[in-house]
Amino acid sequence: MASLTELANPARFMRLSNVLLPWLSGAAAVLLAVGFYLVWFVAPSDYQQGETIKIMYIHVPAAWLALMFYSMMTLSALGVLVWRHPLADVAQQAAAPIGACFALICLLTGSFWGKPMWGTYWVWDARLTSMLVLFLIYLGLIALRRAIDEPSRAGRAVAILTLVGCVNIPIIKFSVDWWSTLHQPASVLRLGGPTIHPSMLWPLVITAVGFTLLALALHCAAMQAEILRRRVRTLTIFEAERLDRLSLQAAQ
Amino acid sequence: MTDLLGPHAGFILAAYLAAAVILGGLATAILLDRRAQRRALAALEERGVGRRGGSAP
Numbered sequence: 001m002a003s004l005t006e007l008a009n010p011a012r013f014m015r016l017s018n019v020l021l022p023w024l025s026g027a028a029a030v031l032l033a034v035g036f037y038l039v040w041f042v043a044p045s046d047y048q049q050g051e052t053i054k055i056m057y058i059h060v061p062a063a064w065l066a067l068m069f070y071s072m073m074t075l076s077a078l079g080v081l082v083w084r085h086p087l088a089d090v091a092q093q094a095a096a097p098i099g100a101c102f103a104l105i106c107l108l109t110g111s112f113w114g115k116p117m118w119g120t121y122w123v124w125d126a127r128l129t130s131m132l133v134l135f136l137i138y139l140g141l142i143a144l145r146r147a148i149d150e151p152s153r154a155g156r157a158v159a160i161l162t163l164v165g166c167v168n169i170p171i172i173k174f175s176v177d178w179w180s181t182l183h184q185p186a187s188v189l190r191l192g193g194p195t196i197h198p199s200m201l202w203p204l205v206i207t208a209v210g211f212t213l214l215a216l217a218l219h220c221a222a223m224q225a226e227i228l229r230r231r232v233r234t235l236t237i238f239e240a241e242r243l244d245r246l247s248l249q250a251a252q
Numbered sequence: 253m254t255d256l257l258g259p260h261a262g263f264i265l266a267a268y269l270a271a272a273v274i275l276g277g278l279a280t281a282i283l284l285d286r287r288a289q290r291r292a293l294a295a296l297e298e299r300g301v302g303r304r305g306g307s308a309p
Contacts, residue, residue: 045258050258050259050260051256051257051258051260051261051264052260052263052264054257054264054268055263055264055267055268058267058268058271059267062271097278097281098278101274101275101278104274105270105271105274105275108267108270108271108274109267109270109271112263112264112266112267112270113263113267115263116259116260116263214275218278218279218282221282221283221286222282222285222286224286225282225285225286225289228286228289228290228292228293229285229289231293232289232292232293232296235293235296235297235301236296236301238301239296239299239301
């Protein structure tokens with residue numbers, strides 16, 4: 001545990017992330033370029049859905065990342081509540097807007113895919129509704145954080161709400177199995193293996209890994225910004241206290 | 253481009269545009285925020301504000 005705490009030291013994180021960020025960003029750019037080249041110029045169109053299958057290559061990674069970031073936030077929430085580690089709170093705070101953006105991308109691209117294939121932009125079925133709930137939870141967590149001035153109290157409140165909200169993650173994943181939905185069941189992450197043809201699976205895997213590295217790079221940069229903001233806040237308070245003392249001394 | 257994408261080209265392009273705008277906005281916001289915090293910290297440190305030392309005279 002001591003070594004884990006040492007690894008999660010904010011100063012050490014800043015040093016490590018400064019080294020890691022260019023590599024993460026570069027690898028993400030290369031994978032996304034290769035992935036979208038395959039999507040637009042190599043992968044075939046679907047025999048039923050035609051060219052709209054191209055939406056899958058952003059819709060599916062966005063859905064995975066919205067779930068992955070919430071799962072990461074759940075682990076961070078445990079770090080905040082159990083070990084009271086400040087970097088866990090920073091990680092949780094930085095992850096919320098990124099997860100919210102991927103949830104929004106998933107919802108919007110799903111709507112643009114649904115209209116030509118299902119005849120409607122939206123239907124209140126279990127998968128779509130539970131994904132919308134995830135997006136609203138993300139917004140709620142961001143709003144709760146902003147509503148409380150004191151950072152450590154805000155962190156604990158957000159951590160508790162994050163743990164409550166994590167019940168939605170298995171609901172999203174298994175909604176297509178538990179209820180009769182318009183949304184298709186899992187076709188990649190399933191027990192019997194993927195049901196997608198390799199000519200579509202590989203571009204999907206490459207774009208998904210590219211989006212994941214991009215999201216992790218953004219998370220690192222957002223964590224750096226948050227660590228710097230907390231340092232600025234602390235120093236500003238020290239400075240205000242020093243000026244208060246000086247003005248008191250001058251008055252005496 | 254729209255001829256190549258078939259009758260649903262508008263939906264495909266709208267999906268890609270939405271993703272690009274959201275991710276571009278997110279990346280811009282994060283990088284601008286980090287730059288602003290770096291500048292704020294540099295300004296404080298330039299004034300000599302520190303945990304123990306206080307301001308430089």
